[in-house]
Amino acid sequence: MFLILQCSLKYDMMENKNGLNRRNFIKTIGLASGAVTLGGAAGAGLAAGKNKDSHTGYGRTAYGEDQFFNRKPFMVNEPTYEKVSAPKRISYIENLFKRLGEISRLMHPREEGVEAWTFEQGVETLPEPLKSYYIEHPGSLDELQKAMEKSQEQRKDWDKYKNKYILADAWSSAHASPLHGKVAFPHPPKGSAEESDFRGIKEDKLSFKSKSHASELIKKIAYSFGASLVGIAKVKEEWVYQGYMRGVGKTEFDVPKHWKYAVVIAVPHEWDSMYANPTYGTSYDAYSKLRFIAGKLEVFIKELGYSARSHVPPTSYEIAMPPIAIDAGLGEQGRNGILITPELGANTRLAAVTTDIDFEPDKPIDVGIKDFCVKCKICAEECPSGAISFDNKPEKIIRGFKRWNIDQDKCFTIWNSVATSHSRGCRVCLAVCPYSRKNNWIHNIAREVDPRDPTGVFSSALLTMQKKFFKYPGGQEYLPPPDGNNETFNEAPEWLKTEEWFDL
Template identity: 30%
Template sequence: MSENGISRRAFIKAAGIGGAGLAVAAAGSTWNSYHEGQSAFSMQGQEHRQGHVYFDRVPFEVDQVPTSSWKVLGQDLPNGQSVNGYHRVDMRWYYGERFKTTGHAVSGSSPAIGYDPSKVDCLPNTWPSNGVAALDPLYQRYYELYPMMLDVDKEYKYDWLPQLIERFKSSIDSRADFNQNEGLIAMARSEAQRAVPVSSVTTPPEQNDWSGVSERRAVFDTPELASQLVKRMAADLGATFVGVTPLNKGWVAWSHAALGGLGAGTGGRGFGLNTPIKIPEWWDNAILVSGTMSWDVNAGDPNYGDSWTGYNISSQIAQQMVKFLKHLGYPARWHSPFGGYDMPIPGIGAECGMGQIGRTSNCIAPDFGGNVRPAVITTSLPMAADKPIDFNLSEFCSRCKLCAEVCPTQCISYANEPDFEIYGLRRFNTNLAKCRDGWNLGAGPMGCRACVSVCPWTKKNTWVHRFVREVLSHDPTGVSQNVAIWAERTLYPKHYNEELNPPNYKGVYEPPKWIKTDEYIGSFIKTPIGVK
């Protein structure tokens, strides 16, 4: 008899369970509990660290990247500047003497400040009035190869830039006021997100990639096992997506340039500036790792959101994976948002099955949309490759165009199909100079991701959105796509284009209350430094 007057035996009888049944039930309960505990869903808040991916990409695997992402048109250029028709990006074309715009001239300045006001009048100064013939031979050749860029660049110089500079000057005070008041919490959050420094690559591959590599190399039984371990380790480190693909040498940049770009601020990541990059022979495979940005904060882009969350996650994971691979005896090098790149990343994202190239020229994932900030690790470790996928994104992008409509600088193509030919490829075009200007024109902590926020694929992991993704991916008729686009336009109030620019400082969607300063702070006083 227990203290409460009910014996254990009586309790078991009352519950209708005999001693043997209780033992069986206990054993079964233990078995179920153990196996339920193995589920990624039992790791509250840590699901992705168990390698859980909730969108099954296997049914959408294809042997080649769909031509809607890009179509190879180009002939190989001499001296290794092209690989299989892909023209390796020469960063001098972006950041050298072709343009010295207000944006590019101060690339790397504080995102909270944007353009350096002292340089706000530095219009492009190397495009003579008599046109292409008077340019440096490098840029004459550029326009000869890519004539579609000529009209883009002329429109940028003569139509866009003068009014942009005037708008920038007139909004300096209002942007500062927004950052110090309504945008204060967003600014403070951004500072917190980048408090942990991440290293940059400053030495060439023969030094960087081999430094610290173990003298004893681990040899995997199969490339499939190597790929499995790499993915599991990256997931444990925090990656929400991991993909593996043979490195397409055509993506490796032809050069780094002094004013920014893939190797900004790092002396060309050890390759030097304005000199051709020799691709190391041990860059056999590329491992793409990605984290996401804050879903709620980025809804308030461009004036409340930032990229630091995603930058931190992918940059740190890339460095950690390099350390992991070197410990196993393999050379490795990271290419990340904070460490700089030797190559553009979207094409690698498409090749490893993360997603497809969308209207914005970025890789759109079926589960994260554009809310990815990838990094890549190049290595010689033999691994089984993932396949590209086709989940009907091209058909969706041809109908949607919301990213183009919402863009504060109107830099995204409205074309129905990819129609721009550049770097040996046909794809959608984004005016990158205007896009960079948009990063600097807005207020708030760091640049613009309005196209990411508004994309109907950039939705949280709810049952409704999972259902919609599955329907859109499997529907060849386009009917469900029209319904989804109508729902996005009708059911989700949003701001467009000029509403995001000064002096309005709106977000694509209303930002969450917790990021709005006036929800918490009523006034300011002078900080009593050194008192308390």
């Protein structure tokens, strides 16, 4: 182009001895503009061609680019949760789903000649440790009965809603399929941790060049398997459940010595379905991803000659996930009891792999999430069950730590009240959280500026905008009639709208 321009100018100069006339001047400017435009387009095309995003099949997740927030300026020596007394290990019976499993087995015994337990028999007839738990938590057993009755009601009422939600139901069932039965992956442990965690490892253990090399490699592998966020933390005794271990059953056990570190991984739910309403969304989409990622990471670590055990949702774990994820520097615990991360907000699900690899662990971070939750309260306002505390600051002391109280029994009742065929949960508090926003320029600015603002003015302004411009239905409105109207807070994705694809 520049050669053409040069020749054209030379010709015009020869034709006009006195220099460029007006016509030739305009012609010259036009040619120059064309040359610049063409050069710019060529440069942009070259840059785009070299950009990995332009490559077919390129995925940001596999290269760790989902975890884009720079945590280094916000690393702290101590996590943001508040320890007020000597911590205690978690009893497995404190987990609602473990209690539900125990109650279900009592109500539907597999052994012949064993009388089925009923709620009418009362708390005194329950075996330990269920009996002690429900005596210490009056009203909890009544709430569980209510939740189970709600589940039965919704299964009977499914015909009322299935034409609208049958695609969402099928989508959820597809995600749930790898979680149960003979096809479950990763395969459940058999025997003690000292047996199962070492089963299948290679005899020739590979030696890492350093602890930092070990951390970097395992993180890269986790990203390549599909993890959006990865962090590494030491395993603390207080985060390990007591009283039950997979592969063994009910047992009191010491924390295995080879559980030195936990590789903690996080993925989000599919955004548009979760952001529509509880019936369109499902927890199983994230659960199934996590099981495959953690399961493959377990296999990979064993191939290197090290022990490994995956801890995966919905109930196949011995470790409490939010606190160890906080230790691993992924985020902070929010008012809703869920880990909130800079990248994914509350739209975060967790799994972990414990191992005896010597890592360089990550540090916890303080990006002001806890302070924001003090002011916000949106999740508490929108919670259909009223399970989330409105306290200004965390006041509930649980096993030596202060936190906002979450009434898990009330939460579970709403899980079972949503219009689905198999009670797949709520997630309203995840969707309405201001941190759970898609990445765009305004939220990227907020993500970087807010934690650097010592005055809190910026977060107050953001919160005012959130409450003014993002209106949500009242909490109960998400539920089906007669409790609500199956309200949505965002339009469902086209591929989950049954009416778009089928004659009903």
